[in-house]
Amino acid sequence: MPRFLLKNLTDKISISFQNTDLLRQALIHASYANESKPSVIADSSNERLEFLGDAVLELVISCILFEMYPNFTEGDLTRARAILVCEASLAKVAQKLELGKHLKLGRGEESSGGRNKPAILADALEALIGAIYLDAGLTATEQFIKTQFADLLYNVKDFSVTWRDYKTLLQELVQRDGTSQATYELIHEFGPDHDKIFEVGVSINGFLTGSGTGKSKKDAEQNAAREALEMLNKK
Numbered sequence: 261m262p263r264f265l266l267k268n269l270t271d272k273i274s275i276s277f278q279n280t281d282l283l284r285q286a287l288i289h290a291s292y293a294n295e296s297k298p299s300v301i302a303d304s305s306n307e308r309l310e311f312l313g314d315a316v317l318e319l320v321i322s323c324i325l326f327e328m329y330p331n332f333t334e335g336d337l338t339r340a341r342a343i344l345v346c347e348a349s350l351a352k353v354a355q356k357l358e359l360g361k362h363l364k365l366g367r368g369e370e371s372s373g374g375r376n377k378p379a380i381l382a383d384a385l386e387a388l389i390g391a392i393y394l395d396a397g398l399t400a401t402e403q404f405i406k407t408q409f410a411d412l413l414y415n416v417k418d419f420s421v422t423w424r425d426y427k428t429l430l431q432e433l434v435q436r437d438g439t440s441q442a443t444y445e446l447i448h449e450f451g452p453d454h455d456k457i458f459e460v461g462v463s464i465n466g467f468l469t470g471s472g473t474g475k476s477k478k479d480a481e482q483n484a485a486r487e488a489l490e491m492l493n494k495k
Contacts, residue, residue, distance in 0.1 A: 291366025313390030350382035
């Protein structure tokens with residue numbers, strides 16, 4: 261990648277890398293690494309940095325939320341964190357930093373609009389966080405996250421529709437490893453026809469993880485997903 265592009269990115273994030281190889285690696289998508297000769301990409305793709313950045317981001321966001329919102333319950337903190345580290349939020353931050361134009365992509369991803377795909381942008385941001393952590397340490401990484409996630413951190417206190425969309429949050433959580441799946445099943449319904457109550461269970465890979473009730477199946481599913489999220493985040 262040309263030096264001027266790296267300089268543009270480091271200026272935007274206000275971080276000067278001691279080891280620019282870490283920054284370069286954070287911007288290499290697996291599709292590019294797979295199409296390149298080993299001698300060209302010695303350190304392969306950004307996947308290892310993404311793994312590290314994911315863990316660092318979750319820790320830092322948890323600490324920031326704990327300090328910012330002393331009145332939040334454990335459930336509030338769990339849901340707030342889930343919103344902040346979900347793919348949509350990460351992609352939004354990545355777009356603000358224009359990470360897409362700095363990525364190295366394979367020909368297939370390039371032609372299919374990979375620079376604008378939320379999943380690729382979210383992964384790249386996590387890889388960048390991992391690179392910052394290795395290069396500059398936890399304090400610098402925390403400052404970067406506080407700055408780049410500032411709007412999301414302050415707005416998360418508003419209990420908007422996003423907070424109540426527990427099914428989406430659960431789906432994103434269980435699909436992180438690419439193998440898990442959440443399924444919903446009506447367990448019971450009771451009450452007169454004009455005032456029915458529905459009970460729904462949600463299972464992760466066949467194991468019942470949460471259940472909830474509501475005056476509609478949709479509400480019951482949301483409540484089941486909420487309970488499942490709380491159970492999974494206690495593990």
